[in-house]
Amino acid sequence: MNDEALKQDIELADAAEACVKQLEGEFGTASSCTLSREELEEVRKGNATAFSLSPVQVPRKSLAEACGRLLQVLLEDSGEAIDGETRAALRDLDWEAALPRNAEALAGKAPEELLEQIAESDVPGLSAEATGLYVIPVVTLAIRVFVSRAAREASSLLASLESEEKRFAFSSSCPICGGTPSIARISETVSHGSQRRLVCGTCGGTWLWYRIGCPSCGSRDSKNFEYISREGEDGEALYVCHQCGHILPTLFRKDDIEDDPVTAADTVRLQALEDEYLETKA
Ligand SMILES: [Zn+2]
Ligand SMILES: [Zn+2]
Secondary structure: OOHHHHHHHHHHHHHHHHHHHHHHHHHOOOOOOOOOHHHHHHHHHOOOOHHHHOOOOOOHHHHHHHHHHHHHHHHHHOOOOOOHHHHHHHHOOOHHHHOOOOHHHHHOOOHHHHHHHHHHOOOOOOOHHHHHHHHHHHHHHHHHHHHHHHHHHHHHHHHOOOOHHHHHHOOOOOOOOOOOEEEEEEEEEOOOEEEEEEEEOOOOOEEEEOOOOOOOOOOOOHHHEEEEOOOOOOOEEEEEEOOOOOEEEEEEEOOOOOOOOOOHHHHHHHHHHHHHHHHHHO
16 A cells, blocks of 8 residues: 555544544444443453443434445545446435344344344345445444443453453453454553553453564464564554464553543554555465
8 A cells, every 4th residue: 555545544534533423423422331240250350241230321313324424534535536426326225125124123232243134135236345345344432422432431441450360251252242353452550560452442441461462363372473563663563363263453551541542543544554464475
C-alpha cells in the first residue's frame, strides 16, 4: 500500500470513528454492564459472556439509523474504491429490512451471532463479498455505538479480577461479547511486568491473556511465533503463528492501556502491515 492510499484509509477510519462518537452522543447510550460478583466469576471461568448475563439494550430502529449514518460516511469518504453497482445497492439499502428479525435481541447480547447471520444472509443487490466488505464493518461499528461503554465497564470489572492466580483464566474469545480478538496490546506495567491484552474486534473490550500464545489455535510453544515489523518501527508488529498461520496485529505501549485506547489509525496501519506481509509471502 502506498502512502497516499494509507492516508486515505486512515482518513476514512477517523471519519467513521468520529461518527461513532457523534452517534453515541445522540443516542445517549447510557446502558451499562452490571455484573454481580458471582456472574463476574462465571465470565472469568469462560462459562458465560458479560453481555449474555447483562445484555445491553439496542433498539432496532436506532441500530438501523446508526447503520445508515455510518454507511453514508463510508460512501462519502471511500472515493472510487467501491464500484458503481455496489455503491448503488448500498445507497438503496433499507437497513430496517436488511437487519435480521432478531437483531434487537442479539445486538447487545451476542453481537457475533448477529454478524454471522448477516454474513450468511442475502442482502438485496449485494454479493456475499460486498456484504463482507461493507455491510459487516458498518453493522459492527453501529453495534459499537451502543455497546462500547458497557464493554469498557466490563473490561474494568475483569481487570479488577486480575490478581496473580486468576489472571490467565479468560478464554481466547472475548469474555464480554464472545467476539474474536482483532488486535493485541502489550504494555509495560509497574507491578506485573510486560502484559498482553487482547482487544475485541466487535465490542472493543479488552482482556488479559498469555504473553506467549496463539488465540486462534491455542499453541503456547514460543518456537511457533515470530514478530514481523517494519524497519525502525518498534511500536507495532504482526505476531505470526507458524503453527496455524494466524496473524495477530500487535501494538506495543509503554504504559498501562486503560487511557490509551486503540485508535482507528492504529488499526489501519496494522492492516496495511498485514497486507504487505501477505503480499511478500504470496
Ligand atoms: Zn467483545
Ligand atoms: Zn496458531
